[in-house]
Amino acid sequence: MGATTVIIGGGLAGAKAAEALRDKGYDGTVVLIGAEAHLPYERPPLSKGYLAGSDDRDSVFVHDREWYDDKNVDLRIDVTATRIDREAKAVHLSDGTAVDYDKVVLATGSRPRHFPGDPDVQYLRTLDDSELLRERLGEGKSLLVVGAGWIGLEAAAAARTLGTAVTVVEPEDVPLARVLGAEQGGVIADLHRRHGVDLRLGVGVKAIESGAVTTDDGETLRADPILVGIGAEPEVALAREAGLAVGNGVDVDARLRTSDPDIVAVGDIANHDHPIFGRIRIEHWANALNQPAVAVANLLGGNEAYTRLPYFYTDQYEFGMEYRGHAAGDDELVVRGSVADLEYLAFWLADGVVRAGMNVNIWDQGDDIAALVQSQRIVDPARLADASIPLADV
Structure with missing residues (x-):
């Protein structure tokens, strides 16, 4: 019989592995296992254009159904992998079947970090989550977001665009x-406040119950819906139970190989x-892509080694940006351009x-920013801040 590769994970990373x-x-x-009852799709639109209503539904899917048929990909959706038997080289599924494999691509992604207890709240991770939230937004409606991370703030921007309080x-103290x-x-923070x-x-949250948030200073805030965006956790249980090396995610080398030579891991878990x-483990679209x-x-x-720089982007109101590299917020900050006009570059040293480096509403500097980060050379902050000096000459 011919070789079989099983891809576990029905998101962007899984679809791109099949491709x-x-x-x-x-x-x-090629067998692709997807836990959701949808074709593999991309997640960024769920808190951006699709949530705001500017992107249509078909645009979120990586490929249409015909693509999987044409490429002879055995797409199994609405089923989960429950166990990887590395000795027998078989992946067991929730429908009671098992698939023998020669190689495995792990692309199980992340899950939202849940608020303690079982409060009546929404999370924003899946296509179903986005569609449910979208139905509850609009003029005369209210949204309370717990957590000012990327997902929470993008959802807030989409909601305000739709007229939601x-x-x-x-x-x-600062998002x-x-x-x-x-x-x-x-x-x-200023951007969001300007938009209402x-x-x-x-302000921390002590409890969520009965459609209300109680803050740690005793205030009660009410809204419908309540969206919790307090981070995500990598889906590593399958890998851990299979005996793979797991740390902050599934440990892989520079070539994305796990501790088992027949299994690689990609995307959020890698x-x-x-x-x-x-x-490093980066929970952003570019790694899955x-x-x-x-x-x-x-x-x-x-x-081959995976050497691409970490990359992410956001669109919130008139603020559009791309970020390349990996820095800490308390690294030295250098800015060139006009922050007031939201047209500038920012660098962390x-x-x-x-x-x-981050470009805000300046779209022709991305390659130069990437080259500067990749060069790893020492630069003069004063020259870096001087917009009259090309980045290549800093």
């Missing part, structure tokens, strides 16, 4: 401070060895080396 297998000439059996509660730092986090968001910073940043091609190449006998 890479066929693009690279793999003629064995929005309150956001965040225990930190996104761990990633962007206090100054750039303050830019985001009641942004409550430095805790990989990056040539610049060391071992780009890692599968490298992982598949290595499954098929290649020896450690020991004089640019660790990350």
